[in-house]
Amino acid sequence: MGRLGSLKRRLRRFWPGRAGPRPVILMYHRVADLPYDPWQLAVTPAHFEAQLEEIRRTRTPLDLATFVARLAAGTLPRDAVALSFDDGYVDNLRAAEPRLAAAGIPATLFLTTSAVGRPEPFWWDELAHLILDRTDGADLDLTVAAEPCRLRFAEPEPPDRDRRGWRAWEAARTRREAGYQALWRLIRDAPPSERERAMTVLRTALGGAGPARADERAMTAEEVRGMARRGTFAIGGHTVSHPALPTLAPAAQRREIADGKLAAEALAGRPVEGFAYPYGAMDESARRAVAESGFAWACSTVGTAVSGRRFERYALPRIAAPDGDGGALARALAAG
Structure with missing residues (x-):
């Protein structure tokens, strides 16, 4: 048992996943x-x-x-x-x-x-409502923390109608998904005051997402x-x-x-x-x-x-x- 116990201890040391x-x-x-x-x-x-x-x-x-x-x-x-x-x-x-x-x-x-x-919703949820849920197109130039961004897309493309399997770290399938990804990255990395300013500009330009839904x-x-x-x-x-x-x-x-x-x-x-x-x-x-x-x-x-x-x-x-x-x-x- 002594040699077997020593072997088990060595296995646990070098391959901890094997021990449970x-x-x-x-x-x-x-x-x-x-x-x-x-x-x-x-x-x-x-x-x-x-x-x-x-x-x-x-x-x-x-x-x-x-x-x-x-x-x-x-x-x-x-x-x-x-x-x-x-x-x-x-x-x-x-x-x-x-x-x-x-x-x-x-x-x-x-x-x-x-x-x-x-x-208001958390900003990432509100951004999704403003862009991904939007039924109309958009053509907007804005600056977020000195970084220019152009948000431009037309009416929903076929993949926009069923987005259940898409993840935002994957490649964009449509222009509005690409716009959402670009803005998300800029807004995430902006100082809090600049984030609020950018979201105010988006609400005004895109009609506003309104208050957060009761469940979000x-x-x-x-x-x-x-x-x-x-x-x-x-x-x-x-x-x-x-x-x-x-x-x-x-x-x-x-x-x-x-x-x-x-x-x-x-x-x-x-x-x-x-x-x-x-x-x-x-x-x-x-x-x-x-x-x-x-x-x-x-x-x-x-x-x-x-x-x-x-x-x-x-x-x-x-x-x-x-x-x-x-x-x-x-x-x-x-x-x-």
Whole structure:
């Protein structure tokens, strides 16, 4: 047994995937049925229920703070899983929270604080409505953060009529998809004030998308407070306005991160430990600002399992949950 035990230890050292499951942090954004989903942000309620059952059956679910504490202590189970949600969509409250509570599985919500209580959709949803949902053509020249962009397309082309399978990181199939991709990149990388200006220009020129639909708005302050009181969700930081942090100067990074933490703590009524980088975008300055703002750990969007030997406390990887049943989730976990 001594030689066999030594061999097993060597196998676990050099081929950890052969020794069973590995700890994983799952990343969700929405639990909703959507007509199309260009950034693959949603898991349907039925699929979410099936995934929770798969987690209960095969994994040890932990809240993220406990997951990180046990990771640091070297006591994290190999089958541990923690669930996280980004942004603060109201369907996290209506569709995700009751299912999580029924399953007895905790989660963490990384909250974009300036979105709380706003009538407008998140800017990426509003941009999709203004361009991808538009039935008329458009011919518009605009500048976003000193970068010129021309938005030009005619009436919908055949692929525009069924966009369920298209993802925005894939090649554009139509001129309006190409316009949406180009504007999305420019607006994502613009400073918050320039992003707001660009969206105002687009609303005026294209007729406006109107208030967020009831199923896609951000939560209100009272809804966030109630969620925090009930305890199924812990609240984490996700900046004030969801910028791509490496595009900002260090001082602006610190304001977004620190002010977001203060606002999240005011809503949660307790200290906020964890942070998630918007779009997963980070640089050394942003990581330093997260630590100096008092966060104990932070999550990226690098889609791998967590390594117990070589983990970075301020860049923990997360695997995006697929929109599929428990089997699809099991395959995603195994691939990580």
